[in-house]
Amino acid sequence: MHVLDFEKPIAELEGKIEELRHLAGGDVNIADEVGRLQAKVDKLLRSTYAKLTPWQKTQVARHPERPHALDYIRALIEDFTPLAGDRCFGEDRAIVGGLGRFRGSTVMVIGNEKGSDTESRLKHNFGMAKPEGYRKARRLMEMAGRFGVPVLTLVDTAGAYPGVDAEARGQAEAIARSIEACLDIRVPLISVVIGEGGSGGAIALAAGNAVLMLEHAIYSVISPEGCASILWRSGEAAKDAAEALRLTAQDLHKLGVIDQVVPEPLGGAHRNPDLTFKTLSLAIDSALRDLAGVEGGVLRARRREKFLQMGRTGPV
């Protein structure tokens, strides 16, 4: 497993356990020793992850082995049927989307996919979408609206792709229209920030009735590195910027920007993806139940009112 720098002491202990297991045969004394070490690992994990700094959370949110959108779709959605293209220019694999069943009911799922190895990362452009991606998202949201199907968005992107072709095809307009679609549809829209919620590229999918965030996910107007290079004039200050931006799920919940923090397994989602899927499934289910039976126009009005108030009531 990829080890983050602050996890080194944990990794060392885990390495020792592996070594012991390797050396052991069926020796009973070693099982004791392994148990003792494992308890130590758990304790260390618990204490480390209980007080992660915003910068450490940023690293966890970007952990290469953290489950990505397609992992959640595989685990939570039956009969997933991907739908492609913006009907205008092309198919952007940085945003995946399609119809499927969540706990028996049809949903439209739309998510940023970062990819999990070199090949898939290239295929999905590292989760950085171009205008065609946001136009596809908009198309799928509108379709869901027509069929009365709830929309589930899974947000995990460093941001929209900064490139000449993306600008030429109207990146700004595509994002604006995607936000507009989020705020316009007359079906429940549940957004989950599963990893990195990067700026305009994230809000394009995240103006939901309920916005959930995994415990160690981040959501910010700019990356800590970008903020540091502009305000501190040094990329080195990313730690300070992460601190100042208040980008953790816990801070955003206090600010009233997100509705719920979904707990992750000990040591982060990547240490126990199955448990993460189960917890998130329950959270999504309960968010959907809260909105079940609410008339479409009311759903839309409530969503709009919620975002219209952002910053107005004065945060804590």
Add this chain to the structure above:
Amino acid sequence: MNWLTNYVRPKLQALVRPKEVPENLWRKCPACGHMIFHRDLEKALNVCQHCGHHLRLSVGKRLEMLFDDGKFQRIELPKTADDPLKFKDQKRYTDRLKEARAKTGEQDAVVVAHGKMGGIGIVVAAFNFDFQGGSMGVAVGEGIVTAAELAVLQDAPLIVIPASGGARMQEGILSLMQMARTTVAVERVKEKGLPYIVLLTDPTTGGVSASFAMLGDIAIAEPAAVIGFAGARVIETTIREKLPEGFQRAEYLLDKGMVDMVVPRAELRATLVRLLSLLRNRGPAGDLLTLPLDTPDAFPEDSARL
């Protein structure tokens, strides 16, 4: 000549004349380098008479230029929390705000005003680039929301004039949320059947371009204004190559189909007045056009098929 005219007279004149500060009288055009006399520049609405380059125009001048007889009424904006995140980089955000307020005499980066344009009542929200680069935080969001609400209340068209680098980083996620917030605000204007016109001025980038600024019924850009999502420097470092000539300029956007027109400053008011008149004084045809529903002969072939 002699020493009297060359030496004594200038010395005497210098004693008598009030001191002048020449730097304030002449401005160098950033595009062609020509020196322009300040009165000429003012008369030409900050457009260089030599090369036609559009220098930035202050909000006050902008509003004067647009409203009938330069008359308008400013709207006081509701107060918002100044520093919601208690943000501090190398400087405190509250100090940066203080400086910007002292420099501009404004509370924040947007000014909302109403008045008449071509005799039609309108609401305008104009950005002040001198205030923290026109960046959008909660106060700017409040400005757009207020302008939109006023437009709906007065049954008036809304004109927004961005000049902004994007979101205000020091307000973190709350500045990002203003993208959704302002989108709702302008959608409400559009849903009332009221024209929403955006006049994109230099620069319109980042979170401002990726929300209300790109949602206008009609998008007008000033010549050579930089309009785009990602900053040119960010793109250059990402793709590691030189950007094409004129990239993210108004004319480039026109060429790519992202704006309706690029209009020189001198023609802006006339263009807006014409558009407003076309949309608001539609003439009888707009109301009287009905489909000949009860005359089946109108489409004989269709009725034959039925």
